[in-house]
Amino acid sequence: MSTLPQERRVVTAIPGPKSQELQSRRTASVAAGVGSVMPVFAARADGGIVEDVDGNRFIDFGSGIAVTTVGASAEAVVRRASAQLADFTHTCFMVTPYEGYVEVAEQLAELTPGDHAKKSALFNSGAEAVENAVKIARAYTKRTAVVVFDHGYHGRTNLTMALTSKNMPYKQGFGPFAPEVYRVPVAYGYRWPTGAENAGAEASAQAIDQINKQIGAENVAAIIIEPVLGEGGFIEPAKGFLPAIRQFASDNGIVFVADEIQSGFCRTGQWFACEDEGIVPDLITTAKGIAGGLPLSAVTGRAEIMDAAHSGGLGGTYGGNPVACAGALGAIETMRELDLNAKAKRIEEVMKPRLTAMQEKFDIIGDVRGRGAMIAIELVKSGTKEPNPEATAQIAKACHTEGVLVLTTGTYGNVVRFLPPLVIGEELLTDGLDVLEAAFAAL
Template structure:
């Protein structure tokens, strides 16, 4: 199948009649707990476009939540997946081995920050990767406690849900939660009580006090942090904070885990977001963009820490599935050969200045923030910092009606996040921003 035409086409109202019909069937057949952002059914996708069953060409500013960074049908991914499916779809690497698993691990050992000896274990989902990073840290340290940040999101399993901050919809009604998970304040510059210039120092001091006085540093196995908080609102930590946390962890024998599931693999204009702060984590988790749309995740880290778990302690039936590994090798090749790290920086340069024009003393946009092709707008009531989730929702709905897919996020539900494919044509990107800017001004 050829790549969809790379332009926005509104063939019907959105959602169109066929999507509405299918959505009614979906509601009858699927559990209510499975939400949806945009009730359209997709027929094909590629580059920066999603084509629905009604013939609408939608501009993709979501990338399947930062998954299809190389597009939803990159030729190198498609070719490798097709070849692998013809050979075999599964054997379970823990039973019989295959090259793809080892090749993906070797690539991650090479690409992740630091020149120390590294090893990798592959899994299927981001939540699995985070859970296994905690398992590895506990095995390596012999300690139970895990420290996470406010506004964090780490997944939907019992442990990762416990590590996640936001209650609704991720935690409400699902308790009791996992024990030995402790939360410290997130340095959220826009909302830091004493001002953004104090956020790094004061948040770090709070972390130190909680770890040393309330938990006991000798009880802490891991500090887990997103280098940019994703679901929490694309919160970029102030300069120096992550480095201070890493050094504190090293000083106390605590494993520092960078959760790069949303930020990793070129998204922020570096191969990994922690590189912006010169941070070398002990363990790093990846998923989302790793396999170009196939389910694959990884934990990569210092060899001596990774080897702390005895044989049989890590794995899973589908962990490192051969088809997903083939997709990952194609996606990683595309990221490197097509210069997508630099492309993410170009996207930021093109988008950020235009969005920052929306920020003014009495604007509904309180802040524009992010790095690379991971940009967000926080919506507030004019003249205040009070969250305005209804305004953000109205802007998203207007964008959807105009054929531009955008996503909400943020602890308060008042942040619009932009995650375009890194291969999106620049004229298509400009058009999407046009629609977004018009929607903001219309709602305002």
């Protein structure tokens, strides 16, 4: 049960006086390159609510970017992490190992798709997981090239910036980037020139043709894709696309990596989004929802691939920190006990019809898409498919002012995405959607 009242409440202007005071301190001491979606400072968060320092309560449609899937202070996460804090905070797994790391690896082997022998390595962030997946794939295949997709996002380190599709704000001014990275088309149904029904077959054929012609399949170590593309705009690749790419990888000895950092851990109504079309990846990268808000990430995959790196070749001082591992075990316990896959499907049942009805009423909503509690609307200029980032920003700001925390995304900056905690109450979902609809009506 949440200790924080689960209701929206706006008692000051947004931002309130205490947030404004903290903002001035922040401006003086925090680097300008670190942005924030909302100019309010959090004091407490639980269930589907974030409360700021001025006492305003926001309906949380962001989950800290898909991190607080089990809520921002889930009982099992707090209990397990607190117990671990009292025992020890760190030894470094590479110095003296501990059971929590092993237990997380065992859980990942059980939960991820496929019944083959699996092993894991733990890290701190999603970008680290992706970077290490590339290292492992290169060690296993003895090849160098890496293939990624239009609209993909994989992180902010040098290598993962190279893998990421969108320039601003992720790459602008930060090059040169890592070499041997190649980008091919993805089946973006809403924007596919010959229509969504053709996107799967045509995009996969184009991607495979480009790989064969421009790189040579025999030179490719890894193909990396998000089964639902996150920062690119919650794009679900059109049906048939992922199976075709997966088959191509299998046929050519290429390591197929599913980047499930945003889409994993019950977010789409399945443990992992790649299960939707029966995809069994060779490697799967996870982070975000894995540990209830504590920094943890993982690469999990076929034992023979995971073992390709030499001893000492993988690791890091904080990777698989014991407190974060305890948090992960608490998050997984919560997901199982509350059946958060079913909760995610129920969130889709509540949200999708409301958003579709809004689409019929407001012609700037070009597309409603997503699965489970990973839902988005793409905004366009009336009567066209031209992206409408201006309206997107206005809608987000209107929601924020009324106490609903929403995030925008998309290669063109024209997508409003919804990532509520899976423990959110239905009355909060409905209230948040009412606020969103009023924002569209006012626009």
